[in-house]
Amino acid sequence: MKRVINLLLPLCGIGMALGAWYGASLAVSDLPSPWRTWEESKVYILEPLAYRGESDQGILLLAYYSLMRVARGFLLGIAIATPLGFLLGVSSTLTRMFDPIMQVLRPISPLAWLPLGLVLFQKSEPAALFAIAVCSMWPTVINTMMGVRAIPQDYWNVAKVLRLSRTTTFTKIIVPATMPYMFTGYRLSLGIAWLVIVASEMLTGTPGVGGFLWQEYNSLVYAHILLAIITIGVVGFALDRLMGLAEARLRAS
Amino acid sequence: MAFLEVRNLAKSFPSPAGVRHVLKDVRLDVEQGEFVSIVGTMGSGKSTLLSLLAGLTSPDGGTVVLDGKPVTGVSGDAAFVFQNYSLLPWFSALENVRLAVQAAFPDAAAAEQKRRATEALERVGLGNALDRKPRQLSGGMRQRVSLARAFATEPRMLFLDEPFGALDALTRDALQQDLAQLCAGRERPVTTVMITNSVEEAILLSDRIVPIVAGPPASLGSPIVVELARPRTLAQLAHDEQATHARAHVVAALTASMQRRPRNSSTGSPTALSATEPAKASGQA
Numbered sequence: 001m002k003r004v005i006n007l008l009l010p011l012c013g014i015g016m017a018l019g020a021w022y023g024a025s026l027a028v029s030d031l032p033s034p035w036r037t038w039e040e041s042k043v044y045i046l047e048p049l050a051y052r053g054e055s056d057q058g059i060l061l062l063a064y065y066s067l068m069r070v071a072r073g074f075l076l077g078i079a080i081a082t083p084l085g086f087l088l089g090v091s092s093t094l095t096r097m098f099d100p101i102m103q104v105l106r107p108i109s110p111l112a113w114l115p116l117g118l119v120l121f122q123k124s125e126p127a128a129l130f131a132i133a134v135c136s137m138w139p140t141v142i143n144t145m146m147g148v149r150a151i152p153q154d155y156w157n158v159a160k161v162l163r164l165s166r167t168t169t170f171t172k173i174i175v176p177a178t179m180p181y182m183f184t185g186y187r188l189s190l191g192i193a194w195l196v197i198v199a200s201e202m203l204t205g206t207p208g209v210g211g212f213l214w215q216e217y218n219s220l221v222y223a224h225i226l227l228a229i230i231t232i233g234v235v236g237f238a239l240d241r242l243m244g245l246a247e248a249r250l251r252a253s
Numbered sequence: 254m255a256f257l258e259v260r261n262l263a264k265s266f267p268s269p270a271g272v273r274h275v276l277k278d279v280r281l282d283v284e285q286g287e288f289v290s291i292v293g294t295m296g297s298g299k300s301t302l303l304s305l306l307a308g309l310t311s312p313d314g315g316t317v318v319l320d321g322k323p324v325t326g327v328s329g330d331a332a333f334v335f336q337n338y339s340l341l342p343w344f345s346a347l348e349n350v351r352l353a354v355q356a357a358f359p360d361a362a363a364a365e366q367k368r369r370a371t372e373a374l375e376r377v378g379l380g381n382a383l384d385r386k387p388r389q390l391s392g393g394m395r396q397r398v399s400l401a402r403a404f405a406t407e408p409r410m411l412f413l414d415e416p417f418g419a420l421d422a423l424t425r426d427a428l429q430q431d432l433a434q435l436c437a438g439r440e441r442p443v444t445t446v447m448i449t450n451s452v453e454e455a456i457l458l459s460d461r462i463v464p465i466v467a468g469p470p471a472s473l474g475s476p477i478v479v480e481l482a483r484p485r486t487l488a489q490l491a492h493d494e495q496a497t498h499a500r501a502h503v504v505a506a507l508t509a510s511m512q513r514r515p516r517n518s519s520t521g522s523p524t525a526l527s528a529t530e531p532a533k534a535s536g537q538a
Contacts, residue, residue, distance in 0.1 A: 154339045161333040176343040
């Protein structure tokens with residue numbers, strides 16, 4: 001009984017959201033109804049890996065392009081953010097030095113970074129990676145830093161009493177103690193990277209879910225916009241879940 | 254010259270109500286191989302004192318000399334056992350001990366380091382729990398790992414900070430005996446300073462007991478020598494005349510200082526203790 005309810009309640013929520021969507025489509029003539037969206041989009045979903053030309057590909061293929069770009073930007077971001085977080089966590093001098101800059105850089109929108117990336121790198125692909133990396137790194141920097149600061153005095157005492165070298169202290173105490181915080185940072189960073197990808201693809205017109213969305217808007221196929229939006233949401237949700245699982249496994253071990 | 258020599262040690266901490274003097278004029282001599290317990294009530298500055306002796310923190314004034322060398326940081330000859338075990342939760346019992354062995358004997362082969370760590374754990378009866386993580390061990394077993402970690406480095410000086418304070422009474426009894434055996438079963442006796450709030454524990458394990466006497470005014474705790482034969486048992490101590498006298502002496506010193514202590518002790522007071530001229534318990538019985 002309880003399991004039935006657990007299944008039924010989300011379905012009710014989805015039904016109500018679809019109802020609201022349908023209501024809105026009656027009021028706004030350009031907005032396709034859920035059913036029309038399905039009719040016009042089903043070729044992308046039923047043949048998710050079809051390649052019919054640069055601007056006409058199955059939805060999974062488009063999502064794959066976006067994911068690959070996100071993966072590269074995200075890895076670049078955390079490759080910079082993780083050591084930076086450790087440094088800031090260990091040294092209060094460095095924190096005081098860089099905290100103001102960090103607080104200023106953090107709230108800058110990806111849309112603002114992208115033109116700078118284009119100026120710096122002249123090409124859209126590295127500019128997109130730049131924007132993803134620079135936007136998504138902050139949660140990792142901050143969480144890693146907090147993780148290092150939250151290491152209990154007990155563990156520092158162990159390092160002192162056993163007279164561990166700096167390297168040993170780092171690998172055997174600081175890194176393992178910070179790991180859970182770091183992973184929370186990675187999870188948040190990945191979420192932001194996925195937000196940035198859509199914006200950067202829209203601006204640079206590269207193939208992917210975001211590029212597809214912008215292109216279909218320009219071709220006035222509004223049903224495909226909705227398809228792209230739903231895809232972005234579902235993929236983002238799946239990414240977060242995957243990172244959540246990885247995090248839970250890490251905490252359990 | 255004593256193995257551990259403490260002269261005029263002073264430590265104060267800043268507090269909202271002004272500078273809080275925790276320790277003042279601390280004087281202590283510990284001979285090589287001697288087991289000295291420092292007994293005091295909670296908040297009397299015992300742990301601060303031990304941190305100073307071990308070189309974990311530095312004093313405001315005074316000196317600590319270990320084996321002729323002034324203590325400026327943690328000595329390679331010293332090992333430390335904390336009240337809260339301080340094991341690393343991501344390592345197994347064996348890995349925890351190995352970390353200490355690796356740091357103490359960096360030039361030994363990996364197999365040799367592992368053998369030492371395994372032996373140390375076997376000596377405290379944990380030969381069958383080598384691969385267990387600290388959270389899979391009971392409090393008593395965790396503190397055994399911690400003892401094994403301390404003894405595995407073959408220290409010449411051992412600092413124990415209320416090592417059994419977090420354990421239940423029965424486990425505590427068992428571990429006290431284990432510690433006595435570890436100290437006795439070595440070719441070269443280890444010099445030990447233990448902090449405790451249990452007079453009974455101090456009598457069971459020590460050669461000499463020094464009560465910490467909290468002020469104000471600063472007062473001296475006169476040390477007492479425990480000359481009971483080893484091995485000692487708690488049952489034997491309950492009726493032994495000398496043990497009874499030692500107990501009375503320490504308790505009297507502690508209660509006297511408690512009564513002199515003002516109700517509002519937040520402003521704190523200097524504590525003095527001198528342990529260079531021990532009084533003999535047996536002579537006054």
